[in-house]
Amino acid sequence: MTNEIVLMSDPRVAAIPVADCGEPLVDLRLQESVAVDTRREEPSGAFAHLREQVLTRLLKAQDMLPDGMRLLFVEGYRPPALQRRYFEEYAGELRAANPDWPPTRVHHAASRYVSPPEIAPHSAGAAVDLTLVSADGRELDMGTPVNASPEESDGACYTHAANIGEDARANRRVLSDALTAAGLVNYPTEWWHWSYGDRYWALATGAHGALYGPRELDQA
DSSP, rough: SSOOOTTTTSHHHTTSBOOOOOEEEEEEEGTTSSSSSOOOTTTTOOEEEHHHHHHHHHHHHHTTTTTEEEEEEEEEOOOHHHHHHHHHHHHHHHEEEOTOHHHHHHHHHHTTTSOOOOTOSGGGEEEHHHHHTTTTTOBBBOSOTTTOOOHHTTTTSSTTOOSSSSSHHHHHHHHHHHHHTTTTTTTOOOTEEEEEESHHHHHHTTTTBBBBOOOTTTTT
């Protein structure tokens, strides 16, 4: 991939083959070294799970952060049914706001913010939404809140958006440098979204295929 922004809806992402390695999902809440936010918490605890190697790489990234900074984990695994609901709800909002848009444009625009269910890295346990906090747990300035939509943030949710302050830009750079060095890739319309082992990661890195595909939490 070049510097162009490739969306999850791009046919090149769907064309990536998946050979799930069968790696289990692990619960981050059992890791004392990981700060887990509860804003996405739900009864099943699914949000706090990731594939083993994704967690390993997160821990490596955290070790590379400057003194006084930590990762704050917000959301990882998302059941396929929940992913579908999120996508359909956001697509519905776009459709209502833009009644003249054809279905293909709605689908394309929705994928800037919510991945199409059949592609979704979150449903494979391969993606993580996170931010940076200070040593005392205060969230650092990243330019927008985690999960700010393109509409409500005026595009500032894009990783390399120009309409953010210098502190936010510097903090995004710190986050990006650590996660990239640990082998994760960013979805460039969402500064907080990083993944490893999924189809988008494979396209971004030139891997032959994805290591993880969609699965249910209780799947062996």
